[in-house]
Every structure is written in C-alpha cells, then in structure tokens.
Amino acid sequence: MNFDDTPEEAKFRAEVREWISANAPHDLDEDLKKSGLAGLRLPGRDIMAESKAWQKKKADAGWAVPHWPKEYGGRGATPIERVIWQQEEGLYNQLAQPFAIGQGMCGPTVMAYASEDLKRKYLPKLASGEEIWCQLFSEPAGGSDVAALRTRAEKADGSDEWVINGQKIWTSGAQYSDYGILLTRTDPNVPKHAGLTMFIVDMKAPGVEVRPIHQMNGGRGFNEVFFENVRIHDSHRLGAVNDGWNVALTTLMNERMSIGSRLATGFPEIFGFVADFQLPDGPAIDNAAVRAKLADWAVKSSGLRYTAFRAISSLSKGERPGPENSIGKLVAGVMTQDIAKYAMELQAEAGVLTSQEDAPAAALFQNMVLNSPGMRIAGGTDEILRNIIAERVLGLPGDVRVDKNVPFNQAPGR
Amino acid sequence: MNFDFSDEQKQLRDSARRFLEKQSSVAVVRRVLEGDEGYDRELWQGLAEMGFTGAAIPEEFGGAGLGYLELCVIAEELGRAVAPVPFSSTVYLAAEFLLAAGNDAQKKNYLPKIAAGEVIGTFAYAETAGEVTAERIKATVSGGKLSGTKIPVADGAIADFAVVAAQGGSGLGLYLVDLTGPGVTRTVVDTIDPSRKHARIVFDGAPVEQLGAGNAEAVIEAVYDRAAVLTAFEQVGGSDRALEMARDYALERIAFGRQIGSFQAIKHILADMYVSATLARSNCYWGAYALSTGSAELPEAAASCRVSATRAFQHCSTNNIQVHGGMGFTWQFDCHLYYKRSNLLALNLGSLSVWENRLIARMRARNSARDAA
Amino acid sequence: MNFDDTPEEAAFRQEARAWIAANAPKHLKEELELSGFGGLYLKSEDPMQAGKAWQKKKAEAGWACLHWPKEYGGRGATPIERVIWGQEEGVYAKLSGLFTIGHGMCGPTVMAWGSEEAKRERLPTLASGEEIWCQLFSEPAAGSDLAGLRTRAEQATDGSGDWIINGQKIWTSGAQHSQWGLLLTRTDPNVPKHKGLTMFFLDMRSPGVEVRPIRQMNDQRTFNEVFFENVRIPDSQRLGPVGAGWNVSLTTLMNERLSIGSGMPTGFPDLLDFAIATGDVDNPAVRAKLADWSVKASGLKFTAFRALSALSKGETPGPENSIGKLVAGAMMQDIAKYAMDLQGEAGILTNAADAEARGKFQAMALRSPATRIEGGSDEILRNIIAERVLNLPADVRVDKDVPFNAIPTSGRK
Numbered sequence A: 001m002n003f004d005d006t007p008e009e010a011k012f013r014a015e016v017r018e019w020i021s022a023n024a025p026h027d028l029d030e031d032l033k034k035s036g037l038a039g040l041r042l043p044g045r046d047i048m049a050e051s052k053a054w055q056k057k058k059a060d061a062g063w064a065v066p067h068w069p070k071e072y073g074g075r076g077a078t079p080i081e082r083v084i085w086q087q088e089e090g091l092y093n094q095l096a097q098p099f100a101i102g103q104g105m106c107g108p109t110v111m112a113y114a115s116e117d118l119k120r121k122y123l124p125k126l127a128s129g130e131e132i133w134c135q136l137f138s139e140p141a142g143g144s145d146v147a148a149l150r151t152r153a154e155k156a157d158g159s160d161e162w163v164i165n166g167q168k169i170w171t172s173g174a175q176y177s178d179y180g181i182l183l184t185r186t187d188p189n190v191p192k193h194a195g196l197t198m199f200i201v202d203m204k205a206p207g208v209e210v211r212p213i214h215q216m217n218g219g220r221g222f223n224e225v226f227f228e229n230v231r232i233h234d235s236h237r238l239g240a241v242n243d244g245w246n247v248a249l250t251t252l253m254n255e256r257m258s259i260g261s262r263l264a265t266g267f268p269e270i271f272g273f274v275a276d277f278q279l280p281d282g283p284a285i286d287n288a289a290v291r292a293k294l295a296d297w298a299v300k301s302s303g304l305r306y307t308a309f310r311a312i313s314s315l316s317k318g319e320r321p322g323p324e325n326s327i328g329k330l331v332a333g334v335m336t337q338d339i340a341k342y343a344m345e346l347q348a349e350a351g352v353l354t355s356q357e358d359a360p361a362a363a364l365f366q367n368m369v370l371n372s373p374g375m376r377i378a379g380g381t382d383e384i385l386r387n388i389i390a391e392r393v394l395g396l397p398g399d400v401r402v403d404k405n406v407p408f409n410q411a412p413g414r
Numbered sequence B: 001m002n003f004d005f006s007d008e009q010k011q012l013r014d015s016a017r018r019f020l021e022k023q024s025s026v027a028v029v030r031r032v033l034e035g036d037e038g039y040d041r042e043l044w045q046g047l048a049e050m051g052f053t054g055a056a057i058p059e060e061f062g063g064a065g066l067g068y069l070e071l072c073v074i075a076e077e078l079g080r081a082v083a084p085v086p087f088s089s090t091v092y093l094a095a096e097f098l099l100a101a102g103n104d105a106q107k108k109n110y111l112p113k114i115a116a117g118e119v120i121g122t123f124a125y126a127e128t129a130g131e132v133t134a135e136r137i138k139a140t141v142s143g144g145k146l147s148g149t150k151i152p153v154a155d156g157a158i159a160d161f162a163v164v165a166a167q168g169g170s171g172l173g174l175y176l177v178d179l180t181g182p183g184v185t186r187t188v189v190d191t192i193d194p195s196r197k198h199a200r201i202v203f204d205g206a207p208v209e210q211l212g213a214g215n216a217e218a219v220i221e222a223v224y225d226r227a228a229v230l231t232a233f234e235q236v237g238g239s240d241r242a243l244e245m246a247r248d249y250a251l252e253r254i255a256f257g258r259q260i261g262s263f264q265a266i267k268h269i270l271a272d273m274y275v276s277a278t279l280a281r282s283n284c285y286w287g288a289y290a291l292s293t294g295s296a297e298l299p300e301a302a303a304s305c306r307v308s309a310t311r312a313f314q315h316c317s318t319n320n321i322q323v324h325g326g327m328g329f330t331w332q333f334d335c336h337l338y339y340k341r342s343n344l345l346a347l348n349l350g351s352l353s354v355w356e357n358r359l360i361a362r363m364r365a366r367n368s369a370r371d372a373a
Numbered sequence C: 001m002n003f004d005d006t007p008e009e010a011a012f013r014q015e016a017r018a019w020i021a022a023n024a025p026k027h028l029k030e031e032l033e034l035s036g037f038g039g040l041y042l043k044s045e046d047p048m049q050a051g052k053a054w055q056k057k058k059a060e061a062g063w064a065c066l067h068w069p070k071e072y073g074g075r076g077a078t079p080i081e082r083v084i085w086g087q088e089e090g091v092y093a094k095l096s097g098l099f100t101i102g103h104g105m106c107g108p109t110v111m112a113w114g115s116e117e118a119k120r121e122r123l124p125t126l127a128s129g130e131e132i133w134c135q136l137f138s139e140p141a142a143g144s145d146l147a148g149l150r151t152r153a154e155q156a157t158d159g160s161g162d163w164i165i166n167g168q169k170i171w172t173s174g175a176q177h178s179q180w181g182l183l184l185t186r187t188d189p190n191v192p193k194h195k196g197l198t199m200f201f202l203d204m205r206s207p208g209v210e211v212r213p214i215r216q217m218n219d220q221r222t223f224n225e226v227f228f229e230n231v232r233i234p235d236s237q238r239l240g241p242v243g244a245g246w247n248v249s250l251t252t253l254m255n256e257r258l259s260i261g262s263g264m265p266t267g268f269p270d271l272l273d274f275a276i277a278t279g280d281v282d283n284p285a286v287r288a289k290l291a292d293w294s295v296k297a298s299g300l301k302f303t304a305f306r307a308l309s310a311l312s313k314g315e316t317p318g319p320e321n322s323i324g325k326l327v328a329g330a331m332m333q334d335i336a337k338y339a340m341d342l343q344g345e346a347g348i349l350t351n352a353a354d355a356e357a358r359g360k361f362q363a364m365a366l367r368s369p370a371t372r373i374e375g376g377s378d379e380i381l382r383n384i385i386a387e388r389v390l391n392l393p394a395d396v397r398v399d400k401d402v403p404f405n406a407i408p409t410s411g412r413k
C-alpha cells in the first residue's frame, strides 16, 4: 500500500508540473489562494477573461481537457493521468470554473450521442474555452424529480426541425453560455421517463430568453431560461426520440467520475483560521471545545481525501471506482455549512460583518455561510443522495411510487 | 497510486473471514459472554496456528514476519466477528511494548510464545477514572517490587504476564511482571462487554523486570498509536457488520405492508451509517499505510482513524438496534454484541475526547513545524 | 405569566408535602436516588414488596391515582393537583414503576370503556397496587404497525357469549407479575386492518395463558412473550364495541401523552452533577456539550410546564408533548456515552462497587436503546409530529382499504 506514482505516472506528473510552472498565470497566485470557498475573487481583473486566457493556453499545448480524444480537443489521457493533471493544476483549476459544466457534463453527453460532424464542430471549442455550455435540465416543477419536466419539443410540420416551448430554471452560467444541452418532453402520453428527448440548443437562437436569478448570497450565477418557439434542427437531437432519460443518465454518471477535483469542505480554511485567531485565553486552537469540533471535521475531511485516493487507486489499476465516492458531496455540503457557522460563532459579534475589509478572515466564512446551502441542493440534494446510497449502493427498495407506469399527463401533481 | 490492500492481503482477509465464521461464530462469542472462561481457548489456539498472533512479529522472534498491513487485515476480521480472544491486549499491546522497548533477552523470552499462542500478555495502565496521565499513576516499583492497583486491565485475569506502567526511581517506567507469580491478586470486574473480560489487579510486592530505560511516556504514546490503528480496523469491521445486519433486517422485516427498508426514515439511517463507515475505512487505510511504512504521519493518522472509527462503530451499532426495533433490544438477537463491543473499544486505549484533543494537538504541531521550516 | 401556585394549589402542595414527610419510606431514599434507567437498585428490600407497600400506604390515605374518582380508588384530584403530587413525591415515585402501565394506560382505558361494574371491581385494586396490569398490544409481526396484529378472538359456539383467544403477544412489560392484562385482538380478518380489532381485559391467571420472559440486552427480563391457547374471556370483559378496538386502543395511547408532569428522564441532571463532582465542568469542551443538553432538558421541562398550564386551565395539552420521548431518548443515549467517555478507560466498568457514579451511566447506555423503540419508535414519533402536528401528508400506503388477510406480511419464524 502506498501513494506512489507508477513510473509512467511519475513521468507524466513531471511533464505536467514542468509545463504548469512554465506557463501558469503566477501573477494570480495570491488572489487564487484567498478565493477558494468564498468564490473566485480577482480584484481589479476580469475573471472571465483570465479564465478564457488560461484555458486557451492549456488548449494550445494540449492540456485543455486531457482525457478527451485528440480529435475533439483533448490529448487522450488515461483516467489516472486526468487525476494527476488536476492535482498538479491545483490553484489554477479555479479558473476553469466557467467551463466545468460544459466539459464535465455536456461534453461527454455530446461525445456519446452526437454525430461525428457535430462532435468535431462543438467539442474542440468547448475544450478550449472559446465556447461555453450550460445544462438545461431542472424546471420549476422538475428538480429532484427531473423526469417530471414539461418543456415541450414538437416536430414542426413537414420539416426537420423541432419547436421548443417552456421554461428551465437554476441554469448555471446560462447568461454567458453559447450552447446548452436541453432535456425536453416529446411524449406526454407515456410514463414520465419514457417520453423525454435530449437536444443541443444554441443559446443565441431566437426565442431563447435568459433571466438571471438573484441568489440569497447576492450573486446571480443561475438563471431562468424561457423558450418560445425556439427551433432546433433534428441533427441536434442527442440519442433517439423518447430516449432522453438514458441520455441524461450518461450526463449524471459522468459527475461521479470526476473524482480528482477535490471537494471543498472548509476544513483547511477553519484550521488555518483557529491557529491564529485569539480567544481571551490564547489561540482558539488551544481551546478544548474548539478542538473537539475540529477533530470531528478533521477526520471527515481526511476520510474524504482517502476515499478519493482509494478511487484513484482503482483508476490507476484500470478498474472502475466503487460506490464509496457517492458520499462526497453529502459529507462536504453539510460540513461546509457547519464550519462556516462555527467560525462565525468564534468571531462572536464581529461574525456578522461581511465586507472583506471588516470581517475576520476577509469574510471567507460569511461567504461560505451564504454559498453552502446551494451546495446541499445543486446536482442532487442531500435527501436524493441518501436515497441513491440506500438504493443503488445498499440495495434497499425504492420509495413506494405514485408516478410509475402512469402516463405523464395523468400522474398526480400536474 | 496504489492505496489499497494487495491481492495476497485480500486473500488473507478471505481466509481469516472463513476461519472466523467457523471458529468465532456467534455461539462462541456468546459462550464467553455468558461464561466464566475469560476467552475462547480453541479460537485463540487456532489464531496462533493460522500465524495471526505472530503476523507482525519478526521471524527471528518466531513470528510469521508478514507485516502490519496483514495485521490490519486480521484486525478488521476480528472486529467483524467480535472475536472473544485476548488478541488486542497480547498482540497490539504486550508484543508491541516488547518490540518497542524490550531487550533481546526479553524479546526472545516472550515473542516466540506470543506467536505460538502459548502466552497471553497485557498492558496494565489505568488506575482511576478519567484520562490516564503520568501523574495519576500511583503504582510504584521500589527495590524491584511493584505495589499498587490497576483497573481495568484487559484480559488481566487470564494473562500470563503484563507490561505495567509504574513510578520507579526516575519517574514513570515500564515493567514486566509475571502475573502468575507472587504478590499478584486479580479479580474479574464487570464491564460493558463481558465477551472481553477485564480485571482489577492488586500488586503487593510483585517482582518485576524493567522494560526499556528511556522515556516511558513516549513509548506508551508510540505503542498506543500503533494499537489505535489496529483497534480502528476492528471498529471498522464491526461497523460494516452492524450495517449489513441492519440492511438485511430492513429488507426482511415488513410493516405497514412494506419492507421497512422502503421507508426513507430507515433508508436515510442506513445511508448515514454507510457514510460514517466509509469515512472510517478510508481513514483506517491511511493509518495502515502509516503504520506499515513507519511514516512520520503515524501519530496524526492514528488519531484520525481512531476518532473516525470510534464514531463510526458507535453510530452503526446504535442504529443497528434502532432498525431492529424491539428485537434489537433482546439478548437473543446479535445487535447487542456489537453495541457492547463498540462501547468497549471506544474506551480501551482512552476515550474519544482524549484522542480528539490529541489529533488537533498533533496537526497543530505539524503545521507549526512546517511553518518554521 | 408565572410559575407560581394559585392559593389552592399552594395549599394542596403543603398537604402533600406534609403527608410525604410523615409517611415516605425515607430509609430507601438514598438507594432510590441512585436507581433509574432500567432498574430499581434496592438492596435492603425486595423492590416488588417495597413498591407494593408504598402504593398501599398511599392508597389508604387517598394518594394513589389521585386524579381518579374516589369511587375507583382515587381522590378526584384535578390534573394540576396530580402534577403537584408528582413533583412532591419525587424520588419515591420510582417505587411505582411496576404500576406505571396499569395506572397510566390500562386504568384510563377501563375507565373510558368499561361497564360500571367492571370499573368498581377492577380499578380500586389497580390503584392500590394490589393488582398489577400489563398491556398486551405488540406482536411479533405488529409493533410500529400495531394494527397489523393477528391474535384472534372468536366468539364461542356454545352460546355462552365468551370469546376464545388464540395467538401470541410479545414485548409485554411486567406480564410475569401481572394479574390482569389489556388485550387487543383481531375479531374480523376480512375487513381493512384497523376495522377488525376488539379490546378486552383478561385475567392473566386464566387457563391457556403462558408467559415466557424475554432476556434483554441489558440482561434484565422485564418484558415477555405471552401465548394464548384457547383462552376464554367472558363478553363482559370486552371494552367497547366489537370491531372498535382501534378506537379503544387510541384512548390508551393518548393517555400515554398525558402522563406528563415529571417529564421524561434525560440524564442531564445526572451528568451535570457528575461533571461538577469530577471537575470536568471546567473543561470548555465539556461545557459546550453540557450547554447543548442543558437547553434541551430545560426546553423539555418548560414544554411540559406549558402543558401543565393548559391542564391547569382545564384545556387538553396539545401534541407538542410528543417531542418528549423523541428528544429524551436519544439524549439519554448520548449522555450515557459521554459520561463514560469522561471516565476514560474505567468507563467500561459496570459494577456499582467499581464504576464511577455507581455504574449509573453504564446502565443508562444499556437501557437507553429501548427508550427509542418502546411505545413508538423515534421514526414513528417523527412521522407523528410531521403528520399530526405539521399536517404533512401520510406515507403512501399499500395497506389501506385492503382486507387484512390480503396485506403483504412476513411473520417472524
């Protein structure tokens, strides 16, 4: 048992390290270090421009999405090489955030279901960051229950085009996206999972309207997206008509494979904070009550780290990682929230301050408190994740369902 | 990266599991739980014959010379089987003290017998309630004779010898004592898990032999770290078994016309058990790595797996009862064997709070050292 | 708003206090203080005898089941007077553990549904502790899902009107000491499950009743299996109409909710005393834990006080009392574990002679899992709060409106 690279892995790592040290935007180091869980903060700079610049540089050298095939903008790296790349990219990986959904979820779906022409057309630019993609799944009435979505796609008479009407919500990055993958209902007369179809949609097409949503943390990262008679050519359909649920599972399945990108838990942040922060009788870290809390988070955080290492080891042996990775977001989400609250509590009355200048630790924890509720919801709520573990990992029965094998338009709650 | 047990180690796990399923069945555990016999002799002998008691003892001292990863694998299986044997006291503690502090003669005297299953050893440390500290130890050695009282001593009534922490001429020292010799009175005490017996030992002028000359506190800390990793593997084995029992029962038991496992209240309990068991297992792998490689990370890794596994085993064993309803509270069902063992293991080697404090102190020290460098 | 007694309440309290001071078995006080959490640790006297003696003494002076009407063995006290009594009786109430189920659940059910004759015959001896009662509800395949029970009651074909009982109960606390039992049976398996039940009370000494104690994980034997083989019960011992057993049983279960007053034990006062005695209370980590439990304990106490105030005004306490056991059960378990943690390696000791606090917390650790199961598991209590207090919809049900004999089940072997 060891954490060592194989000789090939070590060689690859050396190559990556060398390229990064020669090319990374080191002038951003300080700001990137301070960003993290507070969200990307690059004072005086255009975040999108910095992100696109770094992505382009990586693409030119073949490092953009290393595990994608060469012809689609990658370098054909193995899964373990992908992990090594992420470990080495480290801090700078924060700059790839605008591309994460496109490269992590949309790209693989396009890769699996689109025609060769479309793959060559779209994927390289998605890889290089020239074009940004979003994921249009959730709807007001279909979040956890995404298969309940209602956005309609109907074949236009006598043409090869589909006409889209309806509304999506919570679409991250829609406001700056060029394309999206769009899950629609093509047949409401069959049970809900059986009447869905997936498309590529041009976000600049006539009839697409994006309205940013004001989030509780003040940001506007996600959006409502309205579709009014938006036309999509049939060539932009992904998978068979009414097979959209399977196509969507490809997307979700890919989420689980992104292991290397270490989940933020907030532990290093609070550990750093309490080491310096002074309580009346000395540094907070020397207080027994603080230590009891820290210890609990410390072992969760190391537990997640070593769970990821176990998965990486499977990848390294060419095996599929086991189900243990499904615990990550569930543990990290709650933990981030608790840690942020506790750090504020230690700050006592000053804990209410939120500006970077006034608040302790440059308001890191105040930002975390406001961001973390979203983590426990986005991409599968805590409750859905527990259901997934119980059903798919432990083999427990599914919930008793009132919406199974019932035509969509007759299921309760419409 | 190869952060996993090897195929050979996995085979060892399978054979240990098969062996323990036969030799440490629940019937065997219950025999010890309810009887006066301090352990199951046949099982103990069997473990020695399999080479388990000497797994990490070097070949020159009669051991199998396998290594600590193998011992971790065995520990997990012992925990899973809630095995009623003096393995932890003899192998994780007595043998480790000898390896850490013993002179050649002492090692030659005891280690081969441990490997052969011929002797049982233990460590006699606590005297009063609360965290054990050097100042709280009142047992004293003078003129080569030990006097004082130790309680609770794991397997104290059946052990042939003990490593005893006592005040000597120059502060706290470690001493080897023949428990079958003069000046030793031992009585079995009642504990939360009667399948692992403990004793009160009163020493009244018992002859001793010094074990190592250096700083006893440092040796104890080092041995406790090693034992903590191994015990954490037992706790993870127990957690997994408790989770399996709960899962199986949730699939089998029907209420309101449904499997109770179809209720989210139960599903989410089980999902949370899986989460805590998985975190503990991953931390344990870290501990195993550090233990087997002699890594400088061992103190931190040991405290991490100890805290994580203590929590996981308590969490899983408690909820296993809850999922079983009234059946879980009976003597007849096996849930309580795991509940009791989880409470015992949480305190053998010192409590969770003590280890939590230790973990953060160590992380802090590492950080300061790094900053200084 | 205040916690003060009204003048009448104060007078009553005075009277109760004086009587207790003059009559309570003070020689048992110390042992009683150490008891609890699954046991009466009386060494100087047989607990059963001591319990019966104290109950008898109270009965003779009119202090047994004091909120019951006089003619049934009580003193017609108001609900608030009952609570005051409970507060004053204090530690001696631990002697009444044997009678809790009878007084708290069976008695009120007989009172609500029994004939006048049955009430006059049965209730006074129940109040005075001469006879002990048990509650025969749960079965192997029917715990949380109580209405899934299968013990059959069939009318005898000999024209006597008697009922013939066959089947099995389980988890019956105190059955081995009981003279009488409150028995829920199935009289019609062809109707939906809640509709085919009928309640009886029966003489536990009837032929065909067999009680087998069950050994618990804490090595006590307080609950039992009870088998019925052709046991005869006269129709006069039926409580409520045939087929109305579910409604009758709800009376019993509702009454559980009313047994407030002293509140559920949480273990918090015990832990606080312990931490003060050991000096652990000065450790900030210990304080953080204590503070958390302290506010839970006071939250429960004052929730109970709010219910008392409702009682005092003649209102029925609301469902907020169902939080009591849910909070107290888990808390007791956590407190026990933490107290053991503070004891370090010695925390594993259980014998009163060796263990800290005479092994109280170890006993708690071994008893508390049951609190989270008995009389409504944590999960069922959460469902109740969600459904009955917060008005959320019930679980999707597969067993509603289906004839009982068509519902999927799995009996235990």
Ligand SMILES: Cc1cc2nc3c(=O)[nH]c(=O)nc-3n(C[C@H](O)[C@H](O)[C@H](O)COP(=O)(O)OP(=O)(O)OC[C@H]3O[C@@H](n4cnc5c(N)ncnc54)[C@H](O)[C@@H]3O)c2cc1C
Pocket: A101, A134, A135, A136, A137, A138, A139, A140, A141, A142, A143, A144, A145, A169, A170, A171, A172, A173, A222, A374, A375, A377, A378, A379, A380, A381, A382, A383, A384, A387, A399, B264
């Ligand atoms: C920051 C952020 C970014 C997002 N980005 C995107 C995006 O880019 N694209 C996109 O398509 N979507 C996106 N989402 C949407 C996200 O996937 C949904 O919010 C999520 O799936 C939950 O759906 P909902 O909000 O409709 O909540 P609901 O599904 O209505 O859930 C409400 C509550 O009910 C619970 N619940 C629901 N069903 C069950 C069940 N069966 N069992 C138990 N509990 C249940 C949930 O756990 C939750 O607590 C984003 C969300 C957030 C917060």
Ligand SMILES: Cc1cc2nc3c(=O)[nH]c(=O)nc-3n(C[C@H](O)[C@H](O)[C@H](O)COP(=O)(O)OP(=O)(O)OC[C@H]3O[C@@H](n4cnc5c(N)ncnc54)[C@H](O)[C@@H]3O)c2cc1C
Pocket: A143, A144, A145, A146, A147, A193, A249, A252, A253, A254, A255, A256, A379, A380, A381, A384, A388, A392
């Ligand atoms: C790898 C993976 C990761 C997922 N991660 C998330 C997530 O993070 N957040 C989230 O909200 N949902 C996730 N899902 C989907 C989730 O499992 C539920 O299917 C989803 O919440 C919708 O439930 P439903 O009732 O519509 O579908 P269901 O009725 O559960 O399923 C409908 C059909 O899809 C198949 N199916 C559904 N889920 C899976 C699965 N996990 N693996 C294999 N087959 C499946 C079923 O076998 C069934 O035939 C994931 C699915 C997969 C495959």
Ligand SMILES: Cc1cc2nc3c(=O)[nH]c(=O)nc-3n(C[C@H](O)[C@H](O)[C@H](O)COP(=O)(O)OP(=O)(O)OC[C@H]3O[C@@H](n4cnc5c(N)ncnc54)[C@H](O)[C@@H]3O)c2cc1C
Pocket: B253, B255, B256, B260, B263, B264, B265, B266, B322, B323, B324, B325, B326, B327, B329, C101, C134, C135, C136, C137, C138, C139, C140, C141, C142, C143, C144, C145, C170, C171, C172, C173, C174, C223, C370, C371, C373, C374, C375, C376, C377, C378, C379, C380, C383, C395
């Ligand atoms: C110490 C003790 C004393 C007792 N004394 C008596 C007595 O005197 N008389 C008497 O009649 N009974 C008595 N009982 C029985 C007690 O009422 C039952 O044990 C209890 O109702 C649970 O039923 P069960 O044991 O069959 O568990 P089950 O009902 O089988 O429950 C098993 C698990 O499934 C869960 N579960 C079940 N249904 C649901 C649901 N719908 N949603 C979510 N989770 C669910 C439960 O919460 C539990 O975790 C006693 C029990 C104990 C432990």
